[in-house]
Amino acid sequence: MSAQRIMWLYILTGLAILVLMMLLGITMRMEQAGWLSYDATAFYSLLTLHGVGMLTAVALAGLGTLWYLVSRETALDARIAYLAYAFFIAGVLCVIASVLGHFGALWTMLYPLPFVGASWPGWATGTYLIGNLLVMIGFTLWCVQILAALLQRYGIRGMLGVEYIFRGRTFEAAGRRPPPPQMFAALIVSIDGFLASIAGMAIVIALIVRWADASVELDPLWAKNLTYFFGHSFANLTMYMAVAGVYVGLPLCTKREYHTSRPLVIAWWGTLTFVIFAYFHHLYMDFVQPQGVQFVGEIASYLAAIPVVVVTVYGGVLLVHRSGMRWSMGAMFLYAGMIGWVVGGTGAVLDATIPFNFDLHNTLWVPAHFHTYLLEGVVAFTLGWAFVNLEQRSGAVSPSLIRWVTGTCIFGGGALFLLSFYLAGSSGVPRRVAIEPPPGPAIAAVASIGAIVVLIGLLICLAEGVRLARLPRKETA
Amino acid sequence: MNGRAMIAGVIGVLTLLFALAPLYRGEVELPTAEHHLLHAAIVTGAALSGVLAWNPAFARTSRLAPLWLLIAICAPILAMFLMWPSEYAFLDRHPGGHAIEHLGLVGLGFVTGYSGQRYAAGIGWATGAALLIMSLLAPLGYGVSPPPAAIAALPTAAPAAEEPASPSDAGRGAALYKQSCASCHGTSGEGGLGPSLKNERSRKDIEQTARWIRNPAPPMPKLFPATLTEKDVREVSAFVQKL
Numbered sequence: 056m057s058a059q060r061i062m063w064l065y066i067l068t069g070l071a072i073l074v075l076m077m078l079l080g081i082t083m084r085m086e087q088a089g090w091l092s093y094d095a096t097a098f099y100s101l102l103t104l105h106g107v108g109m110l111t112a113v114a115l116a117g118l119g120t121l122w123y124l125v126s127r128e129t130a131l132d133a134r135i136a137y138l139a140y141a142f143f144i145a146g147v148l149c150v151i152a153s154v155l156g157h158f159g160a161l162w163t164m165l166y167p168l169p170f171v172g173a174s175w176p177g178w179a180t181g182t183y184l185i186g187n188l189l190v191m192i193g194f195t196l197w198c199v200q201i202l203a204a205l206l207q208r209y210g211i212r213g214m215l216g217v218e219y220i221f222r223g224r225t226f227e228a229a230g231r232r233p234p235p236p237q238m239f240a241a242l243i244v245s246i247d248g249f250l251a252s253i254a255g256m257a258i259v260i261a262l263i264v265r266w267a268d269a270s271v272e273l274d275p276l277w278a279k280n281l282t283y284f285f286g287h288s289f290a291n292l293t294m295y296m297a298v299a300g301v302y303v304g305l306p307l308c309t310k311r312e313y314h315t316s317r318p319l320v321i322a323w324w325g326t327l328t329f330v331i332f333a334y335f336h337h338l339y340m341d342f343v344q345p346q347g348v349q350f351v352g353e354i355a356s357y358l359a360a361i362p363v364v365v366v367t368v369y370g371g372v373l374l375v376h377r378s379g380m381r382w383s384m385g386a387m388f389l390y391a392g393m394i395g396w397v398v399g400g401t402g403a404v405l406d407a408t409i410p411f412n413f414d415l416h417n418t419l420w421v422p423a424h425f426h427t428y429l430l431e432g433v434v435a436f437t438l439g440w441a442f443v444n445l446e447q448r449s450g451a452v453s454p455s456l457i458r459w460v461t462g463t464c465i466f467g468g469g470a471l472f473l474l475s476f477y478l479a480g481s482s483g484v485p486r487r488v489a490i491e492p493p494p495g496p497a498i499a500a501v502a503s504i505g506a507i508v509v510l511i512g513l514l515i516c517l518a519e520g521v522r523l524a525r526l527p528r529k530e531t532a
Numbered sequence: 533m534n535g536r537a538m539i540a541g542v543i544g545v546l547t548l549l550f551a552l553a554p555l556y557r558g559e560v561e562l563p564t565a566e567h568h569l570l571h572a573a574i575v576t577g578a579a580l581s582g583v584l585a586w587n588p589a590f591a592r593t594s595r596l597a598p599l600w601l602l603i604a605i606c607a608p609i610l611a612m613f614l615m616w617p618s619e620y621a622f623l624d625r626h627p628g629g630h631a632i633e634h635l636g637l638v639g640l641g642f643v644t645g646y647s648g649q650r651y652a653a654g655i656g657w658a659t660g661a662a663l664l665i666m667s668l669l670a671p672l673g674y675g676v677s678p679p680p681a682a683i684a685a686l687p688t689a690a691p692a693a694e695e696p697a698s699p700s701d702a703g704r705g706a707a708l709y710k711q712s713c714a715s716c717h718g719t720s721g722e723g724g725l726g727p728s729l730k731n732e733r734s735r736k737d738i739e740q741t742a743r744w745i746r747n748p749a750p751p752m753p754k755l756f757p758a759t760l761t762e763k764d765v766r767e768v769s770a771f772v773q774k775l
Binding site: 200257 | 594597598601602604605606609612613616617618652654655659662665666669670672673674675676677678715716725751753759
């Protein structure tokens with residue numbers, strides 16, 4: 056029960072932050088559409104909060120899910136989960152405080168933006184940086200706890216599935232089984248998350264020192280590499296946190312088992328190895344970055360994402376095929392999330408391809424792909440996992456009208472919202488700007504409507520979740 | 533005393549002596565990058581000593597597990613703060629203070645390795661490696677400005693006096709056009725997202741074209757001087773005149 060409580064604490068906090076950040080996002084799109092008017096300083100502050108808040112929200116939900124799933128396989132100390140949670144919340148509060156001080160160097164805090172030409176007070180910069188450091192400490196606590204637990208449960212070779220791959224027959228003849236798929240997701244998140252946090256903490260500490268002592272020099276290229284090593288990896292890992300819910304949730308819906316297969320293990324190895332190099336695609340246009348690294352970035356971007364998406368989605372589709380699965384809210388979100396993952400991932404792969412990147416990277420194409428990835432992928436998986444749990448607990452499913460309404464709002468409104476981003480991106484509308492050149496404002500108006508519809512769907516969905524949660528627990532034989 | 537503890541002790545003592553070196557060497561001027569590397573060596577020795585000092589036979593106190601983990605994660609952070617680059621010049625001239633700073637690094641390095649192991653066997657290696665990686669990342673840019681070669685490669689903020697473009701620049705201009713302009717204006721200037729540049733010479737002469745590329749009106753992106761240099765602009769202008 057304690058583990059479930061922790062999972063719900065993380066998920067519900069994540070969803071609450073998500074709704075607040077969606078509201079901010081809608082006001083920003085409305086401002087770009089010319090429907091609202093506030094000054095550019097406020098826009099960049101809100102954009103900063105929206106970025107950090109959204110990533111923290113989806114990460115919290117994913118970490119809660121994964122923590123619970125790992126706790127079913129091996130003992131975990133609940134106090135560390137609460138400690139990590141406290142760091143996350145303290146970090147978010149610091150970031151909110153910094154935005155009240157009009158900090159607006161965006162969530163990437165790319166050096167020297169937090170310091171050069173800043174229109175906000177110095178304390179806001181410091182509070183923002185400290186907030187980020189607290190979030191990173193929380194994330195590191197989580198990663199190390201999971202890593203230690205997996206090491207104790209399986210050992211290094213066992214948790215990587217080495218013997219299962221290279222000595223398959225002996226391994227299986229001995230009656231042994233590889234770790235379940237969700238443990239590979241946990242492993243990748245904990246190892247790569249730990250590595251990303253090291254880079255993140257190194258740059259945030261340097262920025263805090265630079266904030267306190269203006270005479271400290273930082274190499275901007277070094278700072279950008281570390282910033283994106285952390286930022287891109289963290290954002291990318293939120294998907295691998297949430298996908299664990301698919302490995303466990305879909306089998307509950309289809310009453311079939313999601314086996315660990317050799318292609319799945321090898322695909323996860325690809326992600327484990329290449330996620331940390333994929334961020335190079337954010338630096339294609341930095342001409343001082345060594346050229347060889349740029350090519351590594353392109354290949355790593357493909358190898359980190361494509362194999363695991365293909366294997367997981369293929370396995371998921373086969374699981375559902377002719378299973379007679381009832382299309383409950385949980386099943387719908389888990390299945391649709393796989394589509395969102397594929398679409399968002401395709402947009403990401405295009406952006407990671409050097410010739411496309413030169414045209415697309417500074418445009419709204421980039422928010423298009425990561426909003427698809429996060430909203431229709433990670434958030435859908437989170438909602439799916441949450442509903443599967445509620446449905447299992449109560450033995451009830453939502454009325455089909457509710458399912459149709461929420462599905463239409465979240466995926467229909469989402470399509471409107473996301474296609475607007477893609478269209479604007481392919482038209483060359485720049486990203487991260489308060490005032491967009493044409494055709495940006497007209498497209499932002501359509502996007503605003505789409506986003507409002509998504510928010511309505513999400514609120515109905517949350518209300519339905521509360522209704523299911525209040526139903527009496529299903530009696531088990 | 534077992535062999536493991538003895539090795540931990542020897543490494544610990546050697547690290548301590550190494551950390552106290554400023555007291556013996558007196559005032560020195562060490563470049564920041566080398567200074568970071570020196571610190572990396574100190575924390576590595578200390579963390580290794582901490583990892584080996586932990587004995588699997590020690591009673592495991594699960595009550596304090598979260599505390600050990602928190603210490604193992606926060607100690608590297610504190611160590612990085614202790615490596616405050618602008619203080620190096622001061623410390624180089626104050627050997628006593630410098631030695632104290634190094635002792636602080638020894639302590640934090642030891643705690644990183646030891647408390648990681650106290651939390652779970654094997655984790656001390658991971659937290660020690662994290663501290664080492666952070667220390668090794670530092671010389672690449674923490675308190676260190678970009679290398680001269682990178683600065684030399686930067687485009688100048690203020691362009692040199694404009695030189696008139698000449699049609700002879702068109703050769704290289706074709707390649708630059710393909711790289712920077714063709715995605716919007718088409719591979720042979722037939723237009724696309726941007727307007728057609730066919731027969732542009734009837735609308736703008738070569739100087740006007742160059743001026744437009746330097747200061748375009750939205751939505752055309754301004755590529756000068758970040759992407760295109762003054763010479764590039766002249767060459768692209770010459771090429772556009774031939775379309």
